[in-house]
Amino acid sequence: xxxxxxxxxxxxxxxxxxxxxxxxxxxxxxxxxxxxxxxxxxxxxxxxxxxxxxxxxxxxxxxxxxxxxxxxxxxxxxxxxxxxxxxxxxxxxxxxxxxxxxxxxxxxxxxxxxxxxxxxxxxxxxxxxxxxxxxxxxxxxxxxxxxxxxxxxxxxxxxxxxxxxxxxxx
Numbered sequence: 069x070x071x072x073x074x075x076x077x078x079x080x081x082x083x084x085x086x087x088x089x090x091x092x093x094x095x096x097x098x099x100x101x102x103x104x105x106x107x108x109x110x111x112x113x114x115x116x117x118x119x120x121x122x123x124x125x126x127x128x129x130x131x132x133x134x135x136x137x138x139x140x141x142x143x144x145x146x147x148x149x150x151x152x153x154x155x156x157x158x159x160x161x162x163x164x165x166x167x168x169x170x171x172x173x174x175x176x177x178x179x180x181x182x183x184x185x186x187x188x189x190x191x192x193x194x195x196x197x198x199x200x201x202x203x204x205x206x207x208x209x210x211x212x213x214x215x216x217x218x219x220x221x222x223x224x225x226x227x228x229x230x231x232x233x234x235x236x237x238x
Contacts, residue, residue, distance in 0.1 A: 141225045144215065152215060153178050162208050164216045166227045177217070181205060185223040185230075192234040210235045 144152070152158050163180035165172050172182040183191050183203065191199065192207070199207035208214060214236050216224035 141221075141228050144217075149177060149215075149217070153180070160211070161213045161215060164208075164214050164227070166216050166218045166223045171219070180217070181208075183227075185218070185227045189230060192231055192236060208236070210237075213237045 149163075152161055152163060163177055165176045165180045165182045166185040167176075167182070168184045168187060169182060172184075176182070181203075188202070191202070194202065194207065196207045214228075214231055216227040216231070218224040218227075
């Protein structure tokens with residue numbers, strides 16, 4: 069049967085004192101102990117304390133992107149979109165389909181342009197010449213109002229926030 073000797077009790081009490089809050093929680097002292105067994109007697113031999121400095125708890129600050137605190141995305145009704153699709157009545161408004169090109173080819177709102185969000189997220193940051201070379205039509209001016217749409221609303225909401233970082237209105 070093992071009975072702790074005075075050295076073991078002393079190191080255990082010291083560790084208890086250290087971790088009970090009397091000293092800094094970032095400093096822990098350990099005593100390395102080894103048990104020597106000689107015949108019927110066992111003894112504990114302790115070495116000098118080993119001091120281990122651990123990182124003190126730090127407080128971090130949470131940062132928020134302006135994309136997540138801006139105004140919420142406007143939800144358009146079918147009748148509103150139908151009116152907007154007539155480019156003659158709304159010359160400063162551009163409908164932007166942010167789905168992938170194969171989805172756009174399967175069907176889209178008349179007069180909408182296709183700027184895919186997933187495969188070309190930085191498209192509105194391109195130079196006008198590069199944009200036209202990539203997409204085959206002129207880059208929308210930052211003064212025009214862009215109305216984004218997709219299949220479920222996720223890509224269009226993300227596109228609105230991204231367009232705002234490039235100076236576009238929505």
